[in-house]
Amino acid sequence: MSTITTSPRRSPLNGSLKERRLPRWAPAATIVVAVALAVGLGLGLDITSKLQWGLMAAIFFVVGQYLLARQVEGPRQAKNGLVSSLVWVAFLLALLPLFGLLYYTISKGAGVINGTFLTHSMNLISPNQVGGGLYHALIATLEQVGIATLVAAPLGILTAVYLVEYGTGGPLAKAVSFFVDVMTGVPSIVAGLFILTFWIVILDQQYTGFAGSLALMILMLPVVVRSTEEMLKLVPNELREASLALGVPKWLTILRVVLPTAIGGITTGVMLAIARIIGETAPILMLVFGTDVINTNPFKDPQSSLPLYVYQQYSAGTDASEARAWGGALVLIALVMLLNLVARGIARWKAPKASR
Incomplete structure (x- = not known):
């Protein structure tokens, strides 16, 4: 029985048995x-x-x-x-x-962030005066973004489910997809003008936080649709086919198989949409109108918001107001980071677990 031996391959670069390498340093x-x-x-x-x-x-x-x-x-x-x-x-x-x-x-x-800054409003505080806070703007921002999310997230997710699961290649699906693409590029001030014309001028409604939420919803909806659509497309068709082969109805397959599989990406998409709208200033300036007092009712009387608060304080031009503006910007950044951390935690918690 003969043995076959192979000779070491020489490097095509320098012909040596060992290639020359730069040192790690x-x-x-x-x-x-x-x-x-x-x-x-x-x-x-x-x-x-x-x-x-x-x-x-x-x-x-x-x-x-x-x-x-x-x-x-x-x-x-x-x-x-x-x-x-x-x-x-x-x-x-x-x-x-x-x-x-x-x-x-x-x-x-x-330097400006402390307990007073986070728990007080700007009521009776002049631009030159040290003190005051952004509590009224923080509460209003959470309410306005929360209302917009409660409306836009379900609508966007259901629209994406229709585009991926039901209306593939249909004329209605193509029309919806086209208008979603158009809405993605709509400037925020155009959305504010639309709500101003329709909600306040035509329907004769008040300047409220809810009016601002409607504009934010328009800006948020296409982001949720597109991100959810891409996540649903990543779900393997084998999962759908296996569920349907067991006699599970299509709507229950979507509810129990498709959505739980893509929940991590869907949650991330919703959080990206929230990050898209939470810093908008133009529609809030047009619709919410702004106020220095605390108003916890988004359906009555003007409100404020963190982006509007930052804009107004920096526009005042004093040292005290500019410091408050930077403090508001820092709180806004921290709020976005906190929301992203929560989204990652929810996505990891709800993600499908591999069976052992």
């Missing part, structure tokens, strides 16, 4: 050199913008990594490293505005 060293070159060039050319220094350092890093990899590892690995470096640089550049916004908002607004 090479990227860190390249970053240090790139930063040093950017700082030196910035000081030499009298460039004061730190952002330009960062862009130059990123360019030096990408070019340096490519040249080192081409010299040591060969052209093929150098091209792979070039693309990887570009991806990392793009990722870091995308994070810069986010971290810059968080840092600036926290540094400007953290």
Whole structure:
């Protein structure tokens, strides 16, 4: 019985048994050199913008990594490293505005946030006066967004169920899908103008928080429909077919199989829609009208909101009002982050569990 032996494959790059690789510390060293070159060039050319220094350092890093990899590892690995470096640089550049916004908002607004700021309104507080709070705006925002969500989320989810499960390829489904796409690009001020004309001018209703909720609902609905539609399309057809083969009606299959499978993505889509509307100012300014007192009834008399509060306080132009504006912006960001954490928890809790 003869044995077959195979010889080790040689590398097509350099012909050796072991390919040459850059050491692990090479990227860190390249970053240090790139930063040093950017700082030196910035000081030499009298460039004061730190952002330009960062862009130059990123360019030096990408070019340096490519040249080192081409010299040591060969052209093929150098091209792979070039693309990887570009991806990392793009990722870091995308994070810069986010971290810059968080840092600036926290540094400007953290000092004004206290118990009084969160539990008092601006009633009888002048723009020059220190004190006051955003309790009236916070309550109004929660009520307005809550009403819009209670209306838009069920409508959006049911519309997406129809588009995916019942109206595939039908003329009504195509028309609904077209109008959903159109509504996705509608500016917020157009939605506010529509509710202002129809609800307040034609029907002669008051400026209330509910009027603002109607405009927010229009902005929220297409986001819920599109996100839910994509999540339902990701549910495997085998699950539907298995349920139908067991004699389960289609509506019960959707209720017990399809929706629970996609509940994580649906919840995330609803939260994205809430994040889309919670910072809207134009329709609130037109419909809610604004007030400095606490009004917990969204169906009677004007209300305020956090975006409107930030706008009004910053427009006042005083040191005290600008500090309150930054505090309101920080509370708004924290509220959006809290809602996203809650959504992730609900999605993980309701997600289908694998059987052991």
